[in-house]
Amino acid sequence: MNSGLTEYEGAPAILAILRDITERNRIRRELVEAKEAAVEASQAKSVFLANMSHEIRTPMSAVIGLSHLALQTELSKQQKDYLVKIDRSANSLLRLLNDILDFSKIEAGKLELENRPFNLEEALESLRSIIGFRAGEKGLGFFLDIDPA
DSSP: OOOSOEEETTEEEOOOOOOOOHHHHHHHHHHHHHHHHHHHHHHHHHHHHHHHHHHHHHHHHHHHHHHHHHHTSOOOHHHHHHHHHHHHHHHHHHHHHHHHHHHHHHHHTOOOOOOOOOOHHHHHHHHHHHHHHHHHHTTOOOOOOOOOO
16 A cells, blocks of 8 residues: 555655745735836726826816807907817817727727718818917918818
């Protein structure tokens, strides 16, 4: 009958291998702690972005709403041009904010893509308006030559 013991010069013997796994266990604990810290940091970032989104959207909505109302009044050509630029810039900032929040949604696996038509000319005109204004401040011109096709 084999009891797992071996005989060595007629006496029972036990063969044992010892390995110190203290360092491995320490590293494993540190990895678990680092992962928990990363998860907490990610959650804190998401909460921060959600709070900032609300704090920024509120005044941005006011700027957009008031510029829209002002555009419905009688204005000089220059005033209307300024208000259109304010409105476009505010909407661009709002879209940028939404894009930043989309990154958080991507990280959380909650982003839903949508397919919708847009007006390319309108998008390019908005770009021209914003960049053209900045370029003009620096004495530069900004021109778009769009092929009608």
